[in-house]
Amino acid sequence: MIKKIAFVVDKMPYKSESSRLTLTHAIASQTVEIHLDDGDNVEPVLAFIGEGVLNCLKNQKASEVYGVTTLESHIKNALLTDIKLLICEEDVKKYGLTEDQIIMDAEDIGADITSELVPFSEIMSAMELADHIVYS
Amino acid sequence: MIKKIAFVVDKMPYKSESSRLTLTHAIASQTVEIHLDDGDNVEPVLAFIGEGVLNCLKNQKASEVYGVTTLESHIKNALLTDIKLLICEEDVKKYGLTEDQIIMDAEDIGADITSELVPFSEIMSAMELADHIVYS
Amino acid sequence: MAKIGVFLSQHRNSNDTLDRLSKGSFDVVLVQNGVYCAAIKENGQSSPVLGRGTKVYAMSEDLVSRGIEPSQVASNVTVVNFDGLVDLIFNEFTKTIWL
């Protein structure tokens, strides 16, 4: 059986640990099989909404400044696991950001898939289709 | 020498530890002399503004429910130390509260002084007169 | 009814998620400092959370902890305790979101 879990980030990075932890947990769906019966698995979808889209800004340098992995690198690691990654396009627009300011791919580390800028309604559908929501 | 410290609470109780800690630190001015030279002391003033005035609601029962001292009892303990305790009257009014819903005295535990409902301008003056501000 | 239980833990909400969730898809449970929305007006106005036509619950334990009696909450708010909340979670909601 496949259970769908929607991981939804609506908080900014760094001030709180929430967005980082949500990413860590979404990525952990890669290894969840070891705890499950054959044929069982978790299918994750990861979405950024509201102020959470600011996690997706390129060129974060928290590593140089504070010695801590950036959310940018966390998001790229998520893409590397082939997770479906949705970014709310209304919110990207709301904050005056353009697609080239946002992390859309992780080709540099070998990821095949890209982020998808989608309307909120599509993220709402993902939440409705999910068995559980990890919202933070 | 006397140094004035203004302790200002603008956060709600319980969700964050801020208001409780600010009270604890204000009350600690009672014993600060042990660390100071003769004649030196700290003169505290404690003020509740914004959402912080909700700390001052009577009949809190967090002790029965969650086993933790109420902010009400913390505030009464502060009054017992004869601290100047200011509550912003604009904010009390803003939240539709009346003076009898607010902790104005701690006679029941033997405190002589009472809270003062004052306009924000008076709290601003206290901050301006203070040498340092502990704002939380 | 496959509803989402939206737990509101703050008095002032810093996001607009409540505005965006599909109508009828969720109920609201006021918890922690969210319970102020059930009883405290701001400049004479009740919290907007109470005016959106969704079912609103408020946690009695969090109300009384903060000095608010269940009798003081708005008439369209249903007060529940932890025992009742467990039943809501299993019987009324299929999923939950904590705001």
Added chain:
Amino acid sequence: MAKIGVFLSQHRNSNDTLDRLSKGSFDVVLVQNGVYCAAIKENGQSSPVLGRGTKVYAMSEDLVSRGIEPSQVASNVTVVNFDGLVDLIFNEFTKTIWL
């Protein structure tokens, strides 16, 4: 100049303290998520923090950590680093408040 240094650590401010402090009595230092106010517009509008006629500083370390270059901040914001912040604290401010 006996000014209060008001450190703004959040993007959206949940209180109205900034509106109430006496005009001219304070400068603003954008720190942590407050630095978004220096560069990110919301629905085309700059942050209200930039429009109140007070001096506004923003921490360079917190800007670049979040992917914002100092060149992207509004022209009326002065970018400082921790070294400069120490001088501000000792030379420009007499007291500080962290919001």
Added chain:
Amino acid sequence: MGKLTIGCFSSLVGSMTLDFAVKLAEAARKKGHDVDVWLSGNGTMLAKKGQRSFKDYSALEKTITELIADGSNVVACEACAEARGIHKEDLISGLGIKSADWYLASCFSADRVVHIGGE
């Protein structure tokens, strides 16, 4: 009867969030549900043994010990705990320490999940 998984990113003491999570867990147990509790981020502070009980702080160590004795799983995120200097020898007896995939597996078999985010 079903299974409830409660995930918590929020800190101990002061923030009453863990208190809320623990009360919810107790209430669900009393009704006969199975309960898993996952502590991540600052929530891992709850895993530390030797929490001293003061009247000004909510004290949860005893309740957690009872929940565990009663058959609930209370498990902390290993990396989050280690980063805070909380190691295996620091844990409340019976409390588990696992990587984040444990939480997802717990969600997999849960009928309901209440995930409480961080500060």
Added chain:
Amino acid sequence: MGKLTIGCFSSLVGSMTLDFAVKLAEAARKKGHDVDVWLSGNGTMLAKKGQRSFKDYSALEKTITELIADGSNVVACEACAEARGIHKEDLISGLGIKSADWYLASCFSADRVVHIGGE
């Protein structure tokens, strides 16, 4: 040269608040100022020794040790630490543990105070 007292109620790791406080302390020391750091509430988590360094978490134990070696006072609130299960034997070497009046005394003799509230 003056004295800067930094008070912090906010938690370790994830919230970058203690990182900010520590960077400010370092910068002030470099300019020759005296620095006191007061850790209260969740800030007392920073006092715990044995914090393991991971790349996904900021690691402050080393910097704190250097600040102390350089003559700064870094002191945690005793009750806040004990309530979280952090006792004298758990502390980073050289880190102090006092009651809240210590902070007020530090403010008394400080030229500037930067007080950082809690979450």
